[in-house]
Amino acid sequence: MSLRFSHRSLSQQVLFGSGQAAEHLAAEVARLGAQRVMVIASPRERRLAERVCARIDVTVWHDGVAEHVPVHVAERGRAVAAERAADLLVSVGGGSTTGLAKAVALTTGLPIVAVPTTYAGSEATNVWGMTEDATKTTGVDDRVLPGTVIYDAELTLSLPVPLSVASGLNGLAHCVDSMWAPRADPINRALAAEGIRALATGLPRVITDPAGLPGREHALYGAYLAAVAFASAGSGLHHKICHVLGGTFDLPHAETHATVLPYVLAYNAPFAPGAAARIAQALGRPADPDEPRAAAEAAVAGLSELRARLGAPTALRDYGLAAEDIPDAVARVLRAAPPSNPRPVSEENLTALLTAAWSGATPSVDPDIPAAPLVPATEAR
Known part of the structure; x- marks a missing residue:
């Protein structure tokens, strides 16, 4: 093609x-x-x-x-x-x-x-x-x-380590969302992949040496690439969710993005194996895009490993979201979700996603998804 x-x-x-x-x-x-x-x-x-x-x-x-x-x-x-x-x-x-x-x-x-x-x-x-x-x-x-x-x-340098982590993962969310956002293309996907690599290199260094410049320079470089990719690709499902959570329920911006990210990745990755393989590769987990489930699981595992090293935020309930807020959040996200999202979005699956993010359940690829789902022919590898 x-x-x-x-x-x-x-x-x-x-x-x-x-x-x-x-x-x-x-x-x-x-x-x-x-x-x-x-x-x-x-x-x-x-x-x-x-x-x-x-x-x-x-x-x-x-x-x-x-x-x-x-x-x-x-x-x-x-x-x-x-x-x-x-x-x-x-x-x-x-x-x-x-x-x-x-x-x-x-x-x-x-x-x-x-x-x-x-x-x-x-x-x-x-x-x-x-x-x-x-x-x-x-x-x-x-x-x-x-x-x-x-x-x-x-x-x-004055940015506390926990906020550095949340802010850096917010940048990484720009990268991940850019892989399947409405205007995703080979150029912004390449920028996003390099952004993931830079952030995954820099953020652990910020943890081990908060007063050192090399880690923070890598993180800034990665955050810039992430933003350029996002500006080009547009706003995907992850950002639509986080805009609702922040704007409606006044949740803190960076921590919300850092918390929601792995759940959206686990949700979408099996339906965009080319993107999943890029993300996994950037996180140090080589994967074959011709094996959708394996590529998705590698991407989720790579992100989970990074988050564990960073001590990342894990549950939306820790930042003020109440369980009874979830139905309202779901209804609002449904109205904003991009039609081009690689996996169809419904009230049922959005409720499951936000409930998992609220409780801090371990993000994982849905075992009921077929090993080789249909993938849009336009997805770049």
Whole structure:
């Protein structure tokens, strides 16, 4: 069969170097000719942000950051930008901080320079998200894509190990979802596989040497690749589930993604053996895509082994989801689930998936799935 696909790459500059954030930011502000810089950073990140911004003039500091970007938080950020006539947004922080900068840029058109301090990956996508009335809405708009991303692993040294793990696994979830998302293609699958390898290399090093830079540099590199793959491939079932859990039930973003990931992988992998084999290979478990069950089991085993080494989050009930919330979550996910998901999604199987993730049951491939299910002919190996 001939190779045919459509792929889009986003235009963005990436500056990567430990200890160089302040230098890189000053150069970018000068290059852009910005005169009135609005810096967005949470109170917890303020001292770090001051270090990063030491060589530039800041017109206004804004710390009204909240997880899942409630609409009223976005509106306040937009008002501050207008009041102070900002001509450049600089976000210093994790996904919530980047998300607020995106929400401001969505309506103002202001450019963004993003300086991530976690492995969230939002800085490398043109995806925005906001929450209102217990519903998280997401969209795609090139206005929210940061024009420049400044990666400096030194800025992640203060990120506690448990949050580093959850944030890194959130990045890995971008990779896994990109393997079968609506716009998955050979290029974003290749990026995702390399992202998995980098994260699986870096995160264990963060555990054993939290103050060392090599592990954190690998994790940042992997998180960037994960986000680029995700921006190209689109949002798959995993992200639809986590957007519901975060937006409706106010579950913490990174921990939710880290917890749900192995269950979605176990659910989808047998129906996408080419993707499963790529994931398994990236996790150090070579597998044959012509053996769907074996490839799926290898991918799940590889991820489970990595999660055990990292001491990853295991149960949604630990983060505030109640058992009685599951039916509402299932109904909401059913409305959002991508039709292109490799395995059909139903109320019954989504309930089983979320119940397992709620309780922390061991993720495993469903034994009732045939050893060689039908696979869409378009799946790339």
